[in-house]
Amino acid sequence: MAIPDEATNGKAFSPDMKIGLFIPCYIDMIYPEVGIATLELLERFGLNVGYPLNQTCCGQPMSNSGDEANAAATERLFVENFRGYDCIVGPAGSCVKQVRCHFDTLPQTDDVRHVRQRTYELVEFLHDVLKVDSFPWAEFPHSVAIHNSCSSIRGLAIAKPSEIMGASFDKTEALLSKVKRLVLVPVDRPDDCFGFGGTFCVTDEAVSARMGLDKVHDHLRHGAEYVVSPDMSCLMHQQGVARRAGLDLKYIHVAQVLNAGPF
Amino acid sequence: MSRAKEVDPAAEAALFILQDQVHEPMHDRFLWATMMRRDEEAAAMPEWEELREIASKIKEHTLTHLDHYLEEFEANATKRGAHVHWALDAAEHNNIVYSLLHDRGVKELIKSKSMLQEECAMTPFLEKRGIRVVESDLGERIQQLDGQPPSHIVFPAIHKTRQDVAQLFARTIGTDPGNDDPHFLTEAMRNNARPRFLAAGAGMTGGNFAIAETGTFMVCTNEGNADIGASVPPLHIASIGIEKLIPRVEDMGVFLRLLARSAEGAPLTQYSSHFTGPRKGGELHIVLVDNGRSRRLGMPDFWHSLKCIRCGACMNTCPVYRRSGGLAYGATYSGPIGVILDPTFDEFKYSELPFHSTLCGSCSDVCPVKIDVSDQILKWRRVMAKKGYLPLAKRLSFAVAGHVFGHPAEYHAMENVAGPAIDYAPHFLLYDRTWNPWGRDRELPQLAKETFRQWYLENRSEHANVQH
Numbered sequence: 001m002a003i004p005d006e007a008t009n010g011k012a013f014s015p016d017m018k019i020g021l022f023i024p025c026y027i028d029m030i031y032p033e034v035g036i037a038t039l040e041l042l043e044r045f046g047l048n049v050g051y052p053l054n055q056t057c058c059g060q061p062m063s064n065s066g067d068e069a070n071a072a073a074t075e076r077l078f079v080e081n082f083r084g085y086d087c088i089v090g091p092a093g094s095c096v097k098q099v100r101c102h103f104d105t106l107p108q109t110d111d112v113r114h115v116r117q118r119t120y121e122l123v124e125f126l127h128d129v130l131k132v133d134s135f136p137w138a139e140f141p142h143s144v145a146i147h148n149s150c151s152s153i154r155g156l157a158i159a160k161p162s163e164i165m166g167a168s169f170d171k172t173e174a175l176l177s178k179v180k181r182l183v184l185v186p187v188d189r190p191d192d193c194f195g196f197g198g199t200f201c202v203t204d205e206a207v208s209a210r211m212g213l214d215k216v217h218d219h220l221r222h223g224a225e226y227v228v229s230p231d232m233s234c235l236m237h238q239q240g241v242a243r244r245a246g247l248d249l250k251y252i253h254v255a256q257v258l259n260a261g262p263f
Numbered sequence: 264m265s266r267a268k269e270v271d272p273a274a275e276a277a278l279f280i281l282q283d284q285v286h287e288p289m290h291d292r293f294l295w296a297t298m299m300r301r302d303e304e305a306a307a308m309p310e311w312e313e314l315r316e317i318a319s320k321i322k323e324h325t326l327t328h329l330d331h332y333l334e335e336f337e338a339n340a341t342k343r344g345a346h347v348h349w350a351l352d353a354a355e356h357n358n359i360v361y362s363l364l365h366d367r368g369v370k371e372l373i374k375s376k377s378m379l380q381e382e383c384a385m386t387p388f389l390e391k392r393g394i395r396v397v398e399s400d401l402g403e404r405i406q407q408l409d410g411q412p413p414s415h416i417v418f419p420a421i422h423k424t425r426q427d428v429a430q431l432f433a434r435t436i437g438t439d440p441g442n443d444d445p446h447f448l449t450e451a452m453r454n455n456a457r458p459r460f461l462a463a464g465a466g467m468t469g470g471n472f473a474i475a476e477t478g479t480f481m482v483c484t485n486e487g488n489a490d491i492g493a494s495v496p497p498l499h500i501a502s503i504g505i506e507k508l509i510p511r512v513e514d515m516g517v518f519l520r521l522l523a524r525s526a527e528g529a530p531l532t533q534y535s536s537h538f539t540g541p542r543k544g545g546e547l548h549i550v551l552v553d554n555g556r557s558r559r560l561g562m563p564d565f566w567h568s569l570k571c572i573r574c575g576a577c578m579n580t581c582p583v584y585r586r587s588g589g590l591a592y593g594a595t596y597s598g599p600i601g602v603i604l605d606p607t608f609d610e611f612k613y614s615e616l617p618f619h620s621t622l623c624g625s626c627s628d629v630c631p632v633k634i635d636v637s638d639q640i641l642k643w644r645r646v647m648a649k650k651g652y653l654p655l656a657k658r659l660s661f662a663v664a665g666h667v668f669g670h671p672a673e674y675h676a677m678e679n680v681a682g683p684a685i686d687y688a689p690h691f692l693l694y695d696r697t698w699n700p701w702g703r704d705r706e707l708p709q710l711a712k713e714t715f716r717q718w719y720l721e722n723r724s725e726h727a728n729v730q731h
Contacts, residue, residue, distance in 0.1 A: 023715050023716075025668070025674075027715060028714045028715045028716055029710055029711060029714050030708050030709070030710060030711055031711065032711045032713060032714055032715035032717075032718055033711075035715035035718075035719075036715065036718060039719075039723070051716075051719050051723070053671075053716065053719075053720075054671040055671070056667075056668045056669075056670075056671055056674040057668040057674075059668065062668075064622060064641070064644070065618070065644055065648065065653065066617070066641065066643070066644025066645040066646070066647055066648035066649075066653070067648045067653065068645055068648070069648075073668070073669025073670075074668035074669050076669070077668070077669055077670075077671065102641075150621065150622070150623035150624055150625070151624075153624075154623070154624035154625070154627070154628060154637075155624065161624075161625070161628045162302060163302070163580060163625055163628035163629040164312065164628050165305050165306055165308075165311040165312050166312065189295070191625075192295075192582050192625075193582045193583075193621045193623035193625070194582070195582065195583075195621060196621065197620070197621030197622060197623070198622075199618075200618070200620070200621050200622075203273060203618055204272075204273040204276070204583070204618070204619060205273070205277070205704065206273070206276060206277035206280050206281065206704075207273070207276045207277070207280065207583055207586045207587055207619075208621075208704075209704030209705065210280050210287065210586050211582050211583075211586060211621075212704075212705070213704075214291070236708050237705065239706075239708070240704075240705030240706045240707065240708065241704060241705050243705070243706040244704055244705050244706050
């Protein structure tokens with residue numbers, strides 16, 4: 001796994017810490033309920049959460065296409081917005097991976113290093129930093145298939161990649177298993193990418209759509225009612241594929257399940 | 264180097280998917296099953312991850328002392344009676360092979376599978392000069408009869424169904440087109456190939472590993488075809504890329520345990536043959552080929568690709584390769600390893616390849632010699648972007664997006680306008696809706712009536728100015 005040293009910091013957590021809420025652009029505009037669920041969930045733990053109003057994007061759409069020049073201003077703004085926080089938490093694995101692993105073309109100032117080291121994806125923040133052991137308010141009487149994104153698995157180590165040998169773990173599963181009446185269903189290809197890939201989904205439309213459709217069928221075959229993910233961008237693609245094919249599956253973010261809504 | 268038009272893997276992959284409901288699903292299922300076998304084999308070895316690390320270190324060490332090991336190999340191979348030739352590029356390689364054949368009056372050549380000989384376009388070169396070249400690997404022979412390059416570095420005809428093969432053999436070697444039984448087809452080709460082994464004046468192989476300590480090279484196959492080709496005709500020529508060097512015989516214990524498990528989920532290939540000097544009464548020539556490898560060794564971001572042992576695990580695991588078929592890449596090497604190797608031959612022609620990936624990272628995790636394949640794909644995108652090879656539409660959109668995302672006031676102004684003005688996803692995510700392909704196979708996501716930011720200002724106004 002290509003995880004830079006700075007990704008695995010083990011600094012102790014203090015409840016007085018200022019938490020910066022990072023709401024990626026597409027969640028802001030398309031899935032505001034995911035942002036609301038994330039904020040409310042963090043507030044349930046009594047955290048001091050602030051939302052910098054000038055935030056826009058992490059730079060990933062440009063950076064993933066190799067376009068560092070056009071990504072740089074966005075990345076600098078991200079650092080400017082969040083440098084005052086002790087921890088930055090965002091409900092989006094691929095965006096957090098962008099900050100942590102790919103802000104490497106900026107000059108590595110103290111602020112840049114601080115922001116890269118202290119930005120967490122929501123599941124890892126709950127699992128590794130807060131070490132949450134229960135969600136007493138949450139109940140979800142449905143069968144659920146987990147979809148951890150590739151960025152979360154291979155970039156942030158949220159779950160063990162199937163290619164790497166060793167003890168199995170899945171932090172998303174560990175959190176969801178604490179939700180009352182929720183039934184997890186296994187799938188055939190849990191960590192096979194299903195084709196969002198940012199701009200890939202439009203530049204490589206046929207392959208992307210086929211990957212998505214294969215995944216939808218994998219979920220349906222195993223009787224899932226809901227697909228739950230820490231990455232709404234994957235779900236946006238998959239939901240589009242399922243809707244077009246007229247297949248009945250619902251897609252929600254893990255924050256919505258853990259916070260008991262809003263849906 | 265040709266300045267041909269860029270290959271367009273996305274368009275070719277679409278054709279592979281859309282041709283019917285048979286080929287792509289079969290291709291995906293077969294390679295996925297291969298991956299499952301690989302995972303089982305790897306899991307059965309507690310030291311798997313340690314082996315990968317050791318293999319990677321041995322390759323790094325050898326590549327950083329390559330001049331030393333190449334000379335050691337040459338000296339030891341020569342001592343054992345082999346003739347060692349040095350080829351700077353494909354043209355030199357092909358000319359060396361041609362002179363060896365021509366000088367001995369060889370008119371027919373039987374060869375086993377070699378990606379390096381593919382890379383050098385050796386077969387058309389020799390055939391133009393009147394030498395008949397016959398592939399002896401079954402998959403490679405199928406591809407040769409069909410006039411196609413291999414679509415996979417281990418399973419050359421994996422994109423074909425057995426019905427395709429039955430039709431092809433009916434057309435080319437006269438079998439019954441209705442009989443697609445694999446045993447029948449294999450036997451038919453076996454009988455067809457036997458006389459070719461006997462008629463050939465020379466046999467050619469590649470080499471999976473070249474051992475400096477002894478001057479030995481190893482060839483791993485499942486069909487034993489390389490062994491017959493190297494043992495029956497009087498002349499054996501092996502083409503070996505200079506990156507295939509490993510220092511010692513004992514290092515083979517690491518690589519042989521990784522190779523077949525990674526490639527096909529089997530503990531070992533059926534044949535792992537060592538060639539040390541010529542057999543009695545025969546001649547052995549080894550052509551060591553650079554063809555851009557030294558230049559690649561000097562590329563800080565990309566030299567690790569030289570560690571590759573050509574197992575093809577990155578192709579089997581790649582969700583994009585499995586749906587695309589290898590021919591879609593339009594290059595000698597396909598799949599993730601092809602994406603990072605091909606641009607070193609021609610950056611313009613292969614400028615689209617690094618974009619034919621979701622950057623899922625599975626290739627890096629499966630690689631038995633720990634090549635950072637996925638990171639290199641991203642780095643190649645940066646190279647293509649700097650060279651101005653990004654597709655035009657993408658370039659324009661990012662210039663706009665880069666500006667808007669960097670300027671919060673404009674971003675929020677756009678948000679406010681975009682909300683009521685369009686029902687669908689924002690322009691910067693989907694580019695131009697008039698030709699945007701998102702909508703062909705997917706419903707578009709709808710913009711929310713209220714953004715998170717607007718909700719926040721209404722519901723958490725007391726927190727709204729934490730920082731600003």
